[in-house]
Amino acid sequence: MRTDALAFQVIQNALSAARLRQEVYANNIANAETPGYKRLDVSFETALQSALAGGLTQAASVVPQVVQSTSTSVDNNGNNVDMDAEMADLAANQIRYNALVQVLQQDFTRLRTAINGGA
Numbered sequence: 001m002r003t004d005a006l007a008f009q010v011i012q013n014a015l016s017a018a019r020l021r022q023e024v025y026a027n028n029i030a031n032a033e034t035p036g037y038k039r040l041d042v043s044f045e046t047a048l049q050s051a052l053a054g055g056l057t058q059a060a061s062v063v064p065q066v067v068q069s070t071s072t073s074v075d076n077n078g079n080n081v082d083m084d085a086e087m088a089d090l091a092a093n094q095i096r097y098n099a100l101v102q103v104l105q106q107d108f109t110r111l112r113t114a115i116n117g118g119a
Contacts, residue, residue: 004107006056010048011104017044017064018097024066025090028081035077039069039086 021042031037044064051058073080 006060009060015100017042020064021093025086028086032081032083037079039081040066041069043067
């Protein structure tokens, strides 16, 4: 696979991770009062960083994974969802998602320019 196609796949996987993360944060917020609920998160960036050491081919195969956080409980009912942290994470993830969309738009603009012969 060509380098630009591999890079595109990595960005696409990062977008998938951001989209999945939005769903996970929304689910956590919806379950903030559910006794015994353990918050979920998405694992992607650490695996991507490790895979990048092996090159774009390995990095392109990294996909996001949903993981359960079993850290200390925030509430007496065993629920570990911190609403303030979830809302902050949700906002930060939206910014990350928007930045990735901009990168894709720039890539498409470059491709369109190349296809049209620089016009």
